[in-house]
Amino acid sequence: MTSHSPNTNVLTPSSSELLNIVTRFAADLGTMTDLTTLGNCIIQELCRAGATTHGTLFLLDREHEHYRRANMVGPTAPMLIPPTLAVSHPLPHHLLATNRIMTQDNSAEDLQETDSVAGARAAMEAMQATRIVPHLIKGRLIAFSLLGAAVPMAGETELTKSTLAALAQTATNALDTIVLYEELHRSHTLMKRTDRLKSLETIAGGFAHEIRNPLTSIKTFIQLAPERKDDPQFIQDFSKVVLDDVYRIERLIQEILDYARYMEPKLTEEDFNDIVASCLYFIDVKADSHGIKVEKELASDLPRVMLDRQQIKQVLLNLLLNAMDSMAEAGGRLRVQTRKLEKPGGKVWAHIEIEDTGEGIHETNLEHIFDPFFTTKHESGEHEGTGLGLTIAHQIIQEHRGEIRVKSSVGVGTTFIVSLPALPA
Ligand SMILES: Nc1ncnc2c1ncn2[C@@H]1O[C@H](COP(=O)(O)OP(=O)(O)OP(=O)(O)O)[C@@H](O)[C@H]1O
Ligand SMILES: [Mg+2]
Structure with a gap:
């Protein structure tokens, strides 16, 4: 870098100030998680380094094919700076072609005075800018910063220029990362919504299928009743069947409503062991009467978790009841273990394993157990299943950004494993 000019204007930052700006800026960027804060920081620091009192950051909006005025600092008349500039406007064109900080003089010294250069320069003048900094990465102009001229340019040094260039490069990298991150976040939200719609579609289809049988039996009863009205045995037996069918439809409707009414989890900081213990309390009596031995191992160092108590209880209860159903005939052992789990990368999870000897x-069923209405619990068992238990459990765990997995082998037993992201210690 060239040494500091002795003829520096008072308002131009000194070399150590400039160095400070660059260092602090690079450090600050690491703490920024949203585009608005980052944009404000970038334009402020560029103004400070360039000794200008106002500036505007334009950001690429790919969807609308324009650059939009995202952040402004200092006293700029908003009428001077348009809210958007089309991607095809000569100014972004020129910046993309040169990838250089545009100043009033270098725009004049450009080799050929093409239409695009003239257009860019006209825009620069109209917006009363003295410098325009391109933010270009991987051949794309993702943004540009427009700096005004409140300060006389006498103090312009090589150092100022290289500082600006260094800041611009750091800013470009940070902008690129955050823009990518925000796009990723948007597509993730979209995917989740699509997932949900897809499963609702399956549910609607399954529901129609599920209520067809009970409806047929109710219809048959109504059709036969007039001619068999004097057969008390028939009336008595069939009434019972019909009533059961009505209950079944009612239960299905309730389950579907619960699923459709599904709300964003209301997260509170919780002791996961506490929730596990309260679920185990519920099933204790039932386990006892079925000859099922319950073993619990709750880790004392389990990290705290942000979760929706009601929803997580619903998940655990369904897993516990499924495990008990699988052992209802012959009894067995139900082992419930919680653990702190640290995965590679340092992320900590609260982890629970529910293992049965049912x-x-x-193997052919294993890939379907999370599907809506998949059940093997038909009339034969102790209770009839709806097959929505695991679908809902899966949905809830996903909304908690956790994981649910299963391992099983026929005749040996099944283990469900749920992990929830822990709160930072
Ligand atoms: N621990 C387990 N052992 C053996 N099979 C299991 C176990 N957990 C789930 N399954 C199988 O997965 C199927 C789907 O479970 P899910 O909880 O979704 O529905 P369900 O238990 O059949 O009905 P519901 O939960 O409405 O009572 C069960 O019918 C069963 O075949
Ligand atoms: Mg179930």
Whole structure:
């Protein structure tokens, strides 16, 4: 870098100030997580380094094919700076072609005075800018910063120029990262919504299928009743069947409503062990009467978790009841273990394993157990299943950004594993 000119204007930052700006800026960028804060910081620091009192950051909006005025600092008349500039406007064109900080003099010294250069220069004048800094990465102009001229340019040094260039490069990298991150976040939200719509579609289809059988039996009863009205045995038996069918439809409707009414989890900081213990309390009596031995191992160092108590209870209860159902005939052992788990990368999870020694799940069924209405619990068992238990559990765990997995082998037993991201210690 060239040494500091002795003829520096008072308002131009000194070399150590400039160095400070660059160092602090690079450090600050690491703490920024949203585009608005980052944009403000960038334009402020560029103004400070360039000794200008106002500036505007334009950001590429790919969807609308324009650059939009994202952040402004200092006293700029907003009428001077348009809210958007089309991607095809000569100014972004020129910046993309040269990838250089545009100043009033270098725009004049450009080799050929093409239409695009003239257009860019006209725009620069109209917006009363003295410098325009391109933010270009991987051949794309993702943004540009427009700096005004409140300070006389006498103090312009090589150092100022290289500082500006260094800041611009750091800013460009940070902008690129945050823009990518925000796009990723948007597509993730979209994917989640699509997932949900897809499963609602499956549910609607499944629901129609599920209520067809009970409806047929109700219809048959109504059709036969007039001619069999004097057969008390028939009336008595069939009434019972019909009533059961009505209950089944009612239960299905309730489940679907619960699923459709599904709300964003209301997260509170919780002791996961506490929730596990309260679920185990519920199933204790039932386990006892079925000859099922319950073993619990709750880790004392389990990290605290942000979760929706009601929803997580619903998940655990369904897993515990499924495990008990699988052992209802022959009894067995239900082991519930919580653990602190640190995955590679340092992320900490609260982890629970629910292991039974029940009948196990056939390999062909294993890939369907999370599907809506998949159930093997038909009339034969102790209770009839709706097959929505695991679908809902999966949905809830996903909304908590956790994971649910299963391991099973027929005749040996099944283990469900749930991990929830822990709060930072
Ligand atoms: N621990 C387990 N052992 C053996 N099979 C299991 C176990 N957990 C789930 N399954 C299988 O997965 C199927 C789907 O479970 P899910 O909880 O979604 O519905 P369900 O238990 O059948 O009905 P519901 O939850 O409405 O009572 C079960 O019918 C069963 O076949
Ligand atoms: Mg179930």
